[in-house]
Amino acid sequence: MKTLLEVKNLSVSFDVYGGEVQAIRDISFNVKKGEAVAIVGESGSGKSVTAQSIMRLNPSPPSRIKQGSIKFEDQELLSLTERQMQTVRGNKIGMIFQDPMTSLNPTLTVGAQIMEGLIKHQNVSQADAKARAIEMLNLVGIPNPEARIKQYPHQFSGGMRQRVMIAIALACNPSLLIADEPTTALDVTIQAQIMRVMKDLQQKMGTSIILITHDLGVVADVCDRVIVMYAGRIVEQGTKWEIFSNPQHPYTRGLLRSLPRLDQRKDEPLIPIPGTPPDLIKPPAGCSFCARCDEAMKVCVDNDPNLHAIKGSDSHGAACWMLHPYANREVPV
Structure with missing residues (x-):
């Protein structure tokens, strides 16, 4: 690709x-x-x-x-x-932001917000932009899009607002x-x-x-x-x-x-990562995760590791000194 x-x-x-x-x-x-x-x-x-x-x-x-x-x-x-x-x-390039309630304009209908990008970037008429907006609302699974295109963000649930954000982001087919x-x-x-x-x-x-x-x-x-x-x-x-x-x-x-996990026992607790970033x-001069890592070595304190390729894979890599061939010669901190 x-x-x-x-x-x-x-x-x-x-x-x-x-x-x-x-x-x-x-x-x-x-x-x-x-x-x-x-x-x-x-x-x-x-x-x-x-x-x-x-x-x-x-x-x-x-x-x-x-x-x-x-x-x-x-x-x-x-x-x-x-x-x-x-x-x-x-x-x-389209983008869906974290909070749809603050990302959507509360004073404009969802239809107007979807149409805005189409009119600006695609140079289409108001009627064509409206038809595309209805198509996008239908595509993201919002029922009765012809009526809901005239509604405002506060009239939608959280999940529906997120679907509107997806429709806005994908309207111009980025x-x-x-x-x-x-x-x-x-x-x-x-x-x-x-x-x-x-x-x-x-x-x-x-x-x-x-x-x-x-x-x-x-x-x-x-x-x-x-x-x-x-x-x-x-x-x-x-x-x-x-x-x-x-x-x-x-x-x-x-x-x-x-x-x-689905296979986790009821009495088996989740294990959080200790410490803070x-x-x-x-x-830190060395590995940023060193202070929270139970496998940290001396080399981790002062030297930041590069991504080491994982043997047998051309796509997998990790930035950890434990993957270095001489890692076992290091003395733990």
Whole structure:
């Protein structure tokens, strides 16, 4: 498959009163056409900043891109002017934001909000835009779309508002859809419905998806590959089968241990990851997960590991010194 999006050596910082928050630290990944990629990790790991950086939505100041490249369809997004980026946002790259109630305009009907992007980017008439808006509401599973297109966001439930957000993001048939925590604050039944809608739309429209979430459980049925982020870095990446069946980084294993399982006994507790993420104003010199890791070695304290390729796979890699061939010679901390 052809590469649609390529992020190389991206570093993003925020200048705040207390110093420089190094939110993203030298990350690289790609998304191919028709592929669904999940970016997972705890709150504050840099997932949303990565998404906002691709869309060029981080306010500057206080944010600044220190280094790196973001290429979409072989076009460097970081070199585009704001006017040029406006032709990309919503048209070629769609985005679903975390909270649909605050992302939707409460003073406009949902139909007007879907039609806005179509009229701006597709240069279609009001009647054609309305017909497309009705089609999109029907596509995302909202009943009686002809009537509901005239309603306001407060007249929709949380799950329905999220479906409206998906309709807005996909109205112009973008090549890439970025979904930033699309199931936050929804109950598990509605979560499953939203994820099913996204998967069905990907298959029907051929849209590539970047799904950003802190919950590994929601990605199993939708995504092809998984990228695990921690403290602004990518600590592991691979296919979903490799991540779920053969996790190599201690942080990934910790995330999986903290998930409830169907085969879990009632008296068997979930195992949380101890400690808290590091302060990204002064990130540690070595491995960011070192202070929370029960496998930490001396080398982890002062040296940050690169992604080590996992033997037998060309897609699986993890940033852990335990994967180094000389790891067993190190003395534990």
